[in-house]
Amino acid sequence: MADVITYREAVAEGIAREMRRDTSVVCLGEDIGAAGGVFKTTTGLHEEFGPERVWDTPISEQAIVGAAMGAAMTGRRPVAEIMFSDFLACCWDYLANEIPKVRYMTGGQVTVPLVVRTANGGGLGFGAQHSQATENWALTVPGLKIAAPATPADVVGMMAAAIRSDDPVVFFEHKALLATKGAAPPPGHVVELGRACVVRPGDDVTLVALASMVPLALKAAEVLSGEGIEAEVVDLRCLVPLDAATVLASVCTTSRLVTVEENPYQGGWGATVVSIVADEGFGLLDAPVRRVAAECVPLPFADALEEQVIPTVDKVVMEVLRLAAY
Amino acid sequence: MADVITYREAVAEGIAREMRRDTSVVCLGEDIGAAGGVFKTTTGLHEEFGPERVWDTPISEQAIVGAAMGAAMTGRRPVAEIMFSDFLACCWDYLANEIPKVRYMTGGQVTVPLVVRTANGGGLGFGAQHSQATENWALTVPGLKIAAPATPADVVGMMAAAIRSDDPVVFFEHKALLATKGAAPPPGHVVELGRACVVRPGDDVTLVALASMVPLALKAAEVLSGEGIEAEVVDLRCLVPLDAATVLASVCTTSRLVTVEENPYQGGWGATVVSIVADEGFGLLDAPVRRVAAECVPLPFADALEEQVIPTVDKVVMEVLRLAAY
Amino acid sequence: MDAAGLLTAYERMAVIRRTEKAAHDLFLQGLVKGTTHLAAGQEAVAVGASAALRPDDYVFATYRGHHHALARGATPQECLAELMSRATGLCKAKGGSMHLTKAATGMLGSYAIVGSHLPMAVGAAWSARLRGTDQLAVAFFGDGATNIGAFHESLNLAAVWKLPVLFVCENNLYMEYTPIADVTAVPRPAADRAPAYGIPGEVVDGNDVMAVEEAVERLARRARGGDGPAVLEAATYRHFGHSRADPAAYRPAEEVERWLAHDPLDLARGRLAELGVAEATVAEADDRARAVVERAVEAAKAAPPPEPREALADVWADGGAAWRT
Amino acid sequence: MDAAGLLTAYERMAVIRRTEKAAHDLFLQGLVKGTTHLAAGQEAVAVGASAALRPDDYVFATYRGHHHALARGATPQECLAELMSRATGLCKAKGGSMHLTKAATGMLGSYAIVGSHLPMAVGAAWSARLRGTDQLAVAFFGDGATNIGAFHESLNLAAVWKLPVLFVCENNLYMEYTPIADVTAVPRPAADRAPAYGIPGEVVDGNDVMAVEEAVERLARRARGGDGPAVLEAATYRHFGHSRADPAAYRPAEEVERWLAHDPLDLARGRLAELGVAEATVAEADDRARAVVERAVEAAKAAPPPEPREALADVWADGGAAWRT
């Protein structure tokens, strides 16, 4: 394997590694077979594992995820693709009411070891119905694990953990990161779900970010460093399990917290993180907690409008500078 | 009209008042016609307005809400019932991707003046799939107004505002409140959406609550009063528009904030409220901000288990006492 | 189905009927909270189908699912204890009436969102195929479920993949309070839709346990043999209202009468007589059924409530509910 | 459709074809961001249907909707400006290629979630009925949309309420890259499903603008007269790949050739000749079409980007985006 791989390749690689290890892993979704997926994130799987392990489906999101659930309850480990995360809305009943609840409401009689993978977020100019960061929908529902890797190595490692997990995992692959490159992970690489990662140390302010916001936060940290402010950047990696301990530990050092969220402010994951810190870490805080999130509007098509709406490096830098002046 | 009406009667009354005023108002939903609705919240409408204004539908949540959208775009004011708010998951595409976005993404060419009414929340022992407080799902999506009244008068007044609104409104009627009674509102009663209400004044701590949590917070406030702590209770009434100003004004007096939420902690509306206060009201706070919310589990069936999961008067009192000791 | 088989089926139906009656009474006594959707009158669908299935087959049902749980191996005691919120309940009192599940015997759950379990059954059938077994999956659902999107997606996917799954519609003429005929574009809501998926659609007398058994057996054989899914629409009727205290006043008296005269237990009793089974033998079966249910009620009443800590168990496969560090 | 009507239709199709070509070229030049789903090859469905509709009827389309917007009154300039993110775009550059909408002429939008607009069309038809007009609503959708739940719910509700709505499927044989035949249980994904809703299901040559006009006119008359909805499946083919740079390598060369030989513009040209319209007259129509689209490209290129403050406009009916105090 090459030393460097793209995030896109990492998705297929991560799935392939698990399919080799465990014959119970099976994939289904729209155009994922011979076509290799609309985002080319399943390239090679059909060739290597054949049509009995990689299944093309009709445009039937409910049947896809519902069938994955039934298969997971009966001994398989399905990996279902929902092409764009916006389309989770078309099978939301399964994510909100069925998959996360069946184990609990049967008193633990069944487990649902499945992964729902989906291309998430904006950045490719696909407009309001194909660009949302929908991980916050899932956060409202107890019983789902929520993974959102930021690097190719994390994609592979977290995919391994997700597929091996006996719990349902919604796996958000960020569209804007697909072409990015990173170190190829070693064989057997597994990243436990629920462990955040301090991707840049710093003493002055904690920036908590997820997926595409991680490189953005890192860029902002570089700019801030030039202004004499050292930001610690935490890649949350998962929303559930939520690694609040790592965030609190960082705030313990920095006394200042800024979340960087692609999603609209209202109902975003940063709010949950902030509410934990404003409770358990209140005594640590020296300044207001700030959330750099998207405006509360649908995502507009034009770039000139989009940059008004979503977080940018400039916006993060400006907010941190304002906070530093508090 | 009687001096006192139930919350349940207020729903039908609120709709009827608007149907009398405006012939473009039309209702659709499952069993809402001659049967008067599963919760008897549409009793009398079929008799008064006939089958051309009160339509029984098949069990087709997507068609119900999608058709409401199409009718709203073409000159009607539909009031669609989704029987239990959990079933919003069956038509989530319309709530998440279509209704809130179409005006924006067409550059303002169309408006969608509709109301989606739904029975929300727990308290009736209906189990994990019929008891959720799902207003937080809607909160993740810009473009929806979110109403959740706590009293019969507010039901009538907010229903008037919702139906008259040219924007889409999701109207959460709380199942546990249906049998509660309150003063009947005068004719023409309208409660503007986005105005919170201080339902109990107090200097020591601010309790922010919604729907069924309002009477619970009031009970807790009574208990606390016995302990010498005067809680101010804010009935938020709406999540969007969110009346942050009223919350901030209250915290300005009390310096202490506790949200009381029926929903699980993760992704709950209280987090968004807290994040605003931890930013804009940071300087006002004397103590950690606390959220009394449900445990992050599906709602269990047995009462003995349910009371472990959801907020109770005792839990609110205990949290406030702990905060007071900070 | 021979005489012995029919007698067994009859006794099972009698147990279900009495369990439903007990659930109703316990509800009125305030011992069952929430709601119940009783299946009295629809016993033959569950028992007839069950008789045609193998122990390793999968069954998925709805909130009106007591009969399927009982037909598929759950005991009246487990079921009633669940309804009465006892620690000994089938789902540890976490599920309630609408979610009876006995995974150990292939009863993979009762789901309360109309139509939601049809794709799951498709998935279980797909899994059987992937694992190379010839297990079958059966989804039972009401007439009202035929108008929801998941129905359509499930039938198409099952047909395209030729999966061993049966879609058994219990057409009891009503949704909650609205007649299915008022809101459905075809007379047979399930069977008339089967051609849209290129699969067989049959109608059967759902109150005739032998007819149900025969039809399911035949369609199951076909499906296991690789010929794909089928729709079976069982005409039946519920004796009680839709749920709880619904007096079902919306149903014409004549219709109710006609259906009560076509009761599945009476029908089976008639057949047993025709087959030469002595009345006393049938009465013994009835006695056993009564005794089982009476004991179940007593045992459930005597059982303790669940431990409070159970509230935070069973979300995750590790048994816990931790969502953060 | 007489010769004059056909010539008008031909010119409209020519405008669409050239607009699509321009969109393609502009995309390759980096002037159109995101994605496009071109309808070149499918013009006759939009133009034929449009010719049969009244100005006050409602049309709902998909992300592959340029042809419907153009057929229904949007100008090439508005459309291309939208694709090029200009302030003068049809949707002020907030929608993009997938969401072309011209409400003023009854083109109520292009929706990018497969199947999502079918219930909306049902609702628009319901609204027409409520308001006592005899307006019609038409939903255009692809073959792939016939397997999603919203399709099923829409057809049933429209049939039960006997609404004036037409469901027009543009069957271009493919979803994105997968043949529809691989994942659909019946040969005619739309027409073969109509009987499941007790409504007519017809198939028409979707590349024959006159045939489309005739069929839509007939079914529209029926629907306006209160006889309810119908399904029309138009057989057609897209010239480009599914979207953007998809080279459509999954399509057999022979199939592509066959369909290119059955081009809607060529067909119309042939018919015009048969009807005695001079070649020069047709050439003039072509020239006008070229000129219109060339001017549109230039005008769109010259148009300014949207004002930044537009980003926070148009969420609410008051024109703003405020969600809190």
Ligand SMILES: Cc1ncc(C[n+]2csc(CCOP(=O)(O)OP(=O)(O)O)c2C)c(N)n1
């Ligand atoms: C998606 C969804 N919509 C509505 C309901 C509310 N509801 C529960 S049962 C029921 C009627 C179902 O009728 P049918 O499918 O015929 O089953 P039956 O109750 O007659 O067994 C309805 C509308 C629901 N549970 N789920």
Ligand SMILES: Cc1ncc(C[n+]2csc(CCOP(=O)(O)OP(=O)(O)O)c2C)c(N)n1
């Ligand atoms: C609910 C949903 N699922 C998947 C997609 C992704 N997608 C966009 S177009 C398309 C193919 C649609 O095929 P068809 O309906 O035949 O229309 P065509 O593109 O051929 O015009 C798919 C799968 C989507 N937009 N919405």
Ligand SMILES: [Mg+2]
């Ligand atoms: Mg029924």
Ligand SMILES: [Mg+2]
């Ligand atoms: Mg197609």
